[in-house]
Amino acid sequence: MAEVAAAETAETEPTEAGPTETGPTETGPTEAGSPRAQSPQAQFEGVGVGTAAVAGPVARMGQPPPEPPDVPAADDAGDERAKAFAALAAVAADLRARGAAAGGPTADVLEAQAMMAEDPELEDGVRARTDAGKTAARAIHETFAEYHDLFSGLGDYMAGRVADLADLAARAVAVASGVPMPGLPHRTEPYVLVAADLAPADTALLDPHLVLALVTAEGGPTSHTAILARALGIPAVVGAAGVLALTDDTTVLVDAAAGTVIGHPSTEAMEAAVTRSCAAAAASARTGPGRTSDGTAVKLLANIGGAADVPSALAADAEGVGLFRTEFLYLDSEAPPTFEAQVKAYKDVFDAFPAGARVVVRTLDAGADKPLPFVPLGEEPNPALGVRGLRAFRAFDGRNEAVLRTQLLAIREAAGTSAPEIWVMAPMVDEITEAEWFCDLAAGCGLDVAGGRVGIMVETPASALTAGAILGGRTGFASIGTNDLTQYTMAADRMLGAVGRLQDPWHPAVLKLIGAAGAAGEATGKPIGVCGEAAADPLLACVLVGLGARSLSMAPSAIAEVRAALAARTVAECMAMAARASGAATAREARRAAAAG
Incomplete structure (x- = not known):
């Protein structure tokens, strides 16, 4: 088994194809010196997560038992x-x-x-x-x-x-x-985990020291597995049709940057991955603020869900927090957290960052996949398109508004003596009337609306296309949530594996909407950032900068690779990449176009 890390640049991209036979490999020594038997290479293509490449033996997930027969019971x-x-x-x-x-x-x-x-x-x-x-x-x-x-x-x-x-x-x-439960294989040596997909129960005890890479037949770039892999810093290829044909202990080369899985990799493929690992190690060692090679600043921020996530953000040299998800305080509770509990939770995060850092707090994103008993929304046939985000506090004659007001007051109290800049943004804003309502409420709670620290999330085509009007008002900034923006653009539920392939922020339609928001930011002089999973893709991060983003927020484990990718390109080069990608016809072609040239 050999482990290598690949460079962030990739000249190939994930496709929707299944395995392809590339002929027999040449017999040659492995890194351990033993001969590798001749065997046809099988290549599978999917969506890569991360930029590393690793090689190791396959270990498949335990399979669920067959349907039990409908026969009379032998016992009483x-x-x-x-x-x-x-x-x-x-x-x-x-x-x-x-x-x-x-x-x-x-x-x-x-x-x-x-x-x-x-x-x-x-x-x-x-x-x-x-x-x-x-x-x-x-x-x-x-x-x-x-x-x-x-x-x-x-x-x-x-x-x-x-x-x-x-x-x-x-x-x-x-x-x-009387058979073992399906789940993770019992291995003591590092392996490449191959599965149809991963359930939360399987991922709970995933050991990143043992699992070299994740490979799944299903899922997309925002699937549970992809998000987990990115958070743990484990390279992955998801949505790779046909990979379940791989058998246990088959040696595979998983190249996340290329979105490929190669069974029985050739010596040449292994050596190429080793070469790229050297370049990646040198590039990712860079620290300090994010910036392009011509000196344009791009803040590199972390997505966090509470104080427990702060140490990894600091270790990654993040310049602050671009998405502080506050739902952890509210979930699995019959009543909203008290004002005092919220102040403490927010202050624990704020005080961990120095002066000059930025912490962007997203207010409670209730509804859809986060129903809360104390924010009643009624019965909905399709909650993803219902009363969620900011809508939950404006609807029903404002009956839930007190929950949001208390949160804003707690944020203001916690920010009072904190060193970093505290910004606040509302989720699921579609038009200027909603944005202005939020600004009015935030101002009434003592937050710095005039100073530009109260903003919105751009998560729908409507807010992207009318960003000029929204930012022309009191809204101080916009942060693009690419996960939901992709979901609503492609009409593809981000929780539904059957449409996982459509959940791809590389799609030109999504890129054009991001570009519209970026242009609105430039025209109004208001900052535009990205806090969705797309920001963690080093190649796509450069495209986002080319579309107007000047801050990128991601899982801390992705920051080093994104910092290196930006440092290798000028803003003009990023803009050229964005133009090529936006002009493509499909997500696959957009990625190829960005990588070219």
Whole structure:
């Protein structure tokens, strides 16, 4: 096994093709000196995450058990019921153990899954089926299938939870059947993890010291797996059709920059990756403020979800925070956090950064995939297109406004004695009337509207296309959330794996909308930044600068590579890259056009 890191530049790009046969490799020594047997190279192409390239043996995810047969139970109903309940309890306990080991937000996600496994209605369904003579495994399967069908018919958000149900069902059926639960392989040596996709329970205990790279057949650049890989600094290729044909212990070369996975890599391919690793190591060693080679400043900021994420941001030499997600204070609670609790949580983050740094706080993004009992929004057939973000506090005659007002007052209080600049922005703003309403509320809470520190998120085509009008008012800045902007532009639910390939911020339609917002910023003299996952792609980061972004916020692990990519290009070169990419017809062609020249 050899591990190498590739340079950030890539002359190839992910495609939607499956494996291609490239002929037999030449027999040659591995780095350990042993001969590599002749074998045809199989190349798979997908969406790369990161810029490194690594080589190592494949280890596949444990597969879910087959559907249990619908045959009469051999044991009596009481025994089968006890076996089924024991299986559900074992799954819940396993999830909680994983969560306790992982900690942080992951623990909350897995606790929610454990509670689903213990749902009384689920147990009622299992009891009824075992009483009817079903086996424990079959009763579990049929009960989860019923919920699967129910959730699938409740709109895009609930349909996105179907994967969690399927994961729970597979684990419980496996236990009831006396076979291992599906999940991560048990390996003591580093490996390349290959899977259809990864569930939260699988990713909770992912060890970045053992997992050299992630390769999945499904997903897109904003999928759960891609975001996890970027946060952990693990190279990945997602949406690589055909990779499940790879068998355990097959040596593969995973090149995230190129978006390729090569089975039985040739000596030449390995040597090329080693060469690029040397260039990457030198380039990524650069520290200090972000800037292009001709000296144009581009602030490199970190996306964080609370004080626990601050050390990694500081270690990456981030110039502050471009997206402080505040939802962690509100989720899994029956009541909003108190004013005092919020002040402390915000101040813990603010005080960690020095004078001259910038911390941009996104106000509570309620609704859609973050429903909250104390921000009632009513029943919605499609929450992603419903009352979410800033809308949640303006709708229903402002009945939820007090929650937002308290948050703004707490931010103002916490910012009072803090050294860095504290900026505040509202999510899901579509037009100037919404932006002005937010500015009025922020000003009433003592925040610095006149100083340009109150802004908005650009997450819809509407706000991108009318950014000139919005920024022409009191709004001080705009930050582009490329994840949602891509979702709404492409009409592709970011939580739905079936349309993961459309969730690609390289699409020219998305780039043109970003360019429209960038042009509005230049015309009004208001700063434009990007805080979506797109900013973490070194090549795309240069395109974003060419489209007018002057700050980029990302997972801390991506900052070094983005800093190096910008330092290698002038603003004029970034603008030329942006023009070529925006003029392409597809996301794949846009990436190729940006890399050319």
